[in-house]
Amino acid sequence: MRVTEENENGREYWESLWELCEGYRELHAAEPPLERRALSWSRCIAFAQVMLGACGEPVHRGQADDPLVIWVLGTSDEVEGALAANGYFRDASWLDRAATQIVLLGTSLQQMPGHGSGEACSVQVTSYDNVKDVSPPHFAMVFMPDRDHLAFEPGDGLQAGRSAIPREVLALLVGVPIVVSTCFKLPARERSLESLGSLLLLRETTCPFSSSAGDPHAQFSENGWIFAVRGPDALDFAMNLDSQIQKPLPLPEDQRLPALFWGILDLKYDSSKPILERVRVLETGDGRISKFSGDGAAIQELMKSRYMPKESSVVRKFHLISADKKLTHDLMDLAGYTHIVPGQACYPRHYHADLAEQIALDLELQEDDKVVLKLCNRSRAAGVIVAPLDELDEVLEEILVSPPKMEVWLDERTQQQVQVGQFGFTWGCFEEQKRHWWANECPCFVAERWCTSTPVLKEGKLFDGTMRVGFVLLHKKEVSKGVDQKPNSADGPNGGGASDVPIQPEELAVHWLGGYWKLPKQDMGSTELRDRVVSAARTSGTAPVRSSLLAEIYAALGDSVQQLFGGVEPSTKMLAEHYKQQxxxxxxxxxxxxxxxxxxxxxxxxxxxxxxxxxxxxEARGKHFTESFIARCYGVLEARSDAKDRWDTAKRHFQKSLKHLQSNANTLYLLGMAALELGKCGDAVSFMSRSLLLDPDFRAPYVNLGVAYLRMKLFEEAIHISEACLDRHPSSPQCQYHIGVAACQLALLIEARGKGGAELPLAEKMLYEHLRRRATECLSTAQSSEEGQKRKPQGNLRLPEPPWLEVDSLMLQAMAVDGLSRTGGYRQETQPLREFRLPPTVGWRIFGWRT
Structure with missing residues (x-):
């Protein structure tokens, strides 16, 4: 296009405004996260206007009687309409302060009077049917289009039930500049746009007024990038380009990026709500102990193929934050991200008659609302209870008032129930949740407003799913090195360096690993409230999440993850000051x-x-919970020491902890560990069995009960408890190892009888073969696991008998389970135990056979 002298003068004007953008960007960056995000739409328009003018495109400079007219295409009530209703389009003329008219065009939009809240900017909402009644545009905008929901060919769009831009509207845009904003940049898209030639008015450019204020490290940002084309044909071409998030490629082991922390966010997403209210982060978690089944398996694979974890005291702080729901919520609130977490209130774990009413008041609940009750320090949905408001008082009394004589209550429960992994109730039921509350040592709990997701369709049923997204935190200086550079050897074996120096939020970068839906047990038509609300991927499975939807969620999360985990570790003084009321x-x-x-x-x-x-x-503020926890911490401190009598000393602290809270499942377990280390296997079984009765989802007692049973030569019990653990925690190679050892010993018993001259019946011979096969399979599974490969010694040790089995006799010893617990110390029995007789029921008890 030939630029006239008048256009050239105009170009100089726009270039002068463009030079001011950095200063305006700093003003934009200083806005709170919600305001910065909400204003990114209108300020993106202002930036687009300046960039078009600076590139030589004649841009109308609006006057009071002749305003600049900008059409916003593909709008909806939930996005542009909701922003306009709250006055967030007032800054469309932020840079030149000229008279501007924004026309929001869409299908069946609600009429919302009084949108023009700015001095120079007015907003008009119009349906496509009335487009001829509005002024023609000087340029048009399309904000972050989702190709799955925005069509440019009316036939396809209407047939697919998407929001189509009618042909008569597109016809009015011939020759008109059209600016498109995106929430992530794709190099492939940029290269494809070049083929438009003169119809490409503006190459893909970073917008300094995005929700991330133009942060170059942000991979996703609302209105983060813009490009401009001329006319509807060029727009249609651009919208038909592949816009899928590109999956990062694996990296060679010596080039993988050092990850400070990798974790997960569990969240609710509801597209029917206004754009600023769609995402609600329920909790964070440690990726190392989180589950990634079904459609989530790729997250774990991507982590392993591109990143290497590094350990430091800073990272330990990350693990602690990710495990506490109250702390997570409070840190989000302090960082200005209250809008992406549910409304939450915290209370001491002390029941009183006015508690339900207080929760309803604090959360501003209505008569038909539901409330979610959570323990602050639990994962895997343990202790999560959803209660209608009219049942809240009854539920609170049941979970906050434990049996008055807990010792008697525990004695009445049979040991046999624990040995076979059966507790008399189904996994996840209210009875189990109630025990989680009795057994927990945190002195407070949280109540949250109930959040829902857009229904997820699977096999003809609609589910209220929970989305899980994975992320990696990295130091920006490590990212800037590039993947072609190896980590500095001076940084330590894991790239640690000055790892104890606090890392500020602005020094952190987040890489997103993907996301998927976790589905609850029952669909939305179920009458069982918890079963249709709380995710249980192992029951109903998972579902994939669209790439464009993930991009929207990542952009909405902004730098919340960096703000959550960055900064100094809070001191005692800081905590006491912040929680002076609690x-x-x-x-x-x-x-x-x-x-x-x-x-x-x-x-x-x-x-x-x-x-x-x-x-x-x-006492009413949970004093006994806190005292129990602190005493347990002192016991852990002693157990970690090198003193010879460390377990004797630790035991005294654990006993003190138990006096403060008889139902403390962690303390009961640690008393079992002390007994195991001190050679008192019977006591270990008793304590750990009680721990499981109170917390059936606690993996460590399952694992170490297996150790105790093996030492006591109770091989069937070792198999049963290990199977019960694998049922709840499939990724437990320790239990595979224990089953393999127990099956091996049972096979040796049968072999010893045969060698002793006994005539073995056919069923027993078949059982012998099954035991051999199972021992081989389980020990091989344990050895090939990631944990087994980490801990196996150099070279394999061959057992002297039986000749058909080759394993590491020291394999998987000293495996870490919940910090302290260990499967070590089991002295491998390798010779036939001829003094024992094989119980006649062993076949059907283990395999369901009858001999």
């Missing part, structure tokens, strides 16, 4: 941060501070 939280979190330390002197100092805070607590 001192039990300050005491508990101080002890938790103490336990995350590896420096004993600092750990002891923080535990002392926590004890000082706990001493001031009244």
């Amino acid at each position: 001192p039990e939280i300050a005491a508990y979190l101080t002890a938790r941060f103490a336990l995350s330390n590896r420096e004993q002197s600092r750990m002891k100092k923080m535990l002392y501070d926590a004890q000082v805070l706990a001493n001031k607590l009244p």
Whole structure:
């Protein structure tokens, strides 16, 4: 296009405004996250206007009687309509302050009077049917189009039920500049746009007024990039380009990026709500212990193929934050991200008659609302209870008031129930959730507003799914090195470097690994409230998430993850000050941060501070919970030491912990560990069985009960408890190992009888072959697991008997389970136990046979 002298002068004007954009960007970056995000739409228009003018495109400079007219295409009530209703289009003339008229065009839009809240900008909402009644545009905008929902060919669009831009509207855009914003950049799209030639008015350009304020490290950002084309044909070409998020390629092992932390966010997403209210983050989690089944398996694979974890005290802080729902919510709130977490209130775990009414008042609940009750420090939906408001008081009383004589209650439950992994109720039922509450040592709980997701269709049924997205946190300086550089050897074996120096949020970058839907047990038509709300992927499975939807969610999350995990570790003073109205939280979190330390002197100092805070607590503020937890922490500190009598000393602390809270499942388990280490296997079985009765989802007691049973030569019991663990925690190679050892020993018993001259019946011979096969399979599975490969010694040790089995006799010993627990110490029995007789029922008890 030939630029006239008048256009050239105009270009100089727009270039001068463009030079001011950096200063305006700093103003935009200073806005709170919600305001910055909401204003990105209108300020993106202002930036597009300047860029078109700076590139030589004649741009009308609006006057009071002749405003600049901008059509916004493909609008909806939930996005542009909701933003306009709240005055967020007032800054469409932010840079030149000229008179501007925004026309929101869509299908069946609600008429919302009073949108023009700015001095120079007015907003008009119009359906496509009335487009001829509005002024023709000087240029048009399309905000972050989703090809799955926005069609440019009316026939296809209407048939697919999508929002189509009619041909008569497109006809009015011939020769008109059209600006498109995107929430992520694709190099392939940029290369394809070049083929438009003169119809490409503006190459893909970073927008400084995006929701991330133009952060070059942001992979996803609302209105983060813009490009401009001329006319509807060029727009149609651009919209038909492949816009799928590109999956990163695996990296060679020596070029993988050092990950400070990798974790997950579980969230609800509802597209029927206004754009600023669609995403609600329910909780965070540690990726190392999270499950990624079905459609989520690719997340774990991508992590392993591109990143290498690094360990430091800073990372331990990340693990602690990710495991506490109250702390996560509070840190999100402090960072300005209250809008992406559910409304939440926290209370001491003390029942009183006015508690339900107080929760309803604090959360502003209506008569038909539901409330979600959660334990602060639990994962895997343990203890999550959804209650209608009219049943809340009854539910609170059941979960907050434990049996008055817990010792008697435990004695009445049979050991046999635990040995075979049966507890008299179904997994996830209210009875189990109630026990999670009794067994937990956190002094407070949270109540949240109930959130829902857009219904997910699977096999003809609609589910209220929970989305899980994976992420990796990296130091920006490590990302800037590029994947072609190896980590500096001076940084330590895991790229640690000055790992104990606090990392500020602005120093962190987040890489998203993907996402998928976790579905609840029952579809939305079920009458069982919890079964249709709480995700249970192992029951109903998973479902994929569209690429464009993931991009929207990543952009909406902004830098919330960096803000959540960045910064200094809070001190005792900071916690006491922040939680002065809830001192039990300050005491508990101080002890938790103490336990995350590896420096004993600092750990002891923080535990002392926590004890000082706990001493001031009244009983109604959960004093006994906090005292129990602190005493347990002191026991852990002793157990970690190198003292010869460390387990004797630790045991005394655990006993003190149990006096404060008889239902503390963690303490019961650790008393079992102390007994196991001290050679008292019978006591270990008793304590760990009680721990499981109170917390049937606790993996460590399952694993170490297997150890105890093997030492006591109770091989069938070892198999049963290990199978029960694998049923709940499939990724437990320790249990595969224990089953393999137990099956091997049972096979040796049969072999010993045969060698002793006994006539073996056919059923017993068949059982012998099954035991041999199972031992081989389970031990091989354990050995080939990631944990087994980490811990196996150099070279394999061959058992002297039986000759058909070759395994590492020391394999998987000292495996870490929940920090302290270990499967080590089991002295492998390799010779036939001729003094034992094979029980006649062993066949059908293990395999369902009858001999």
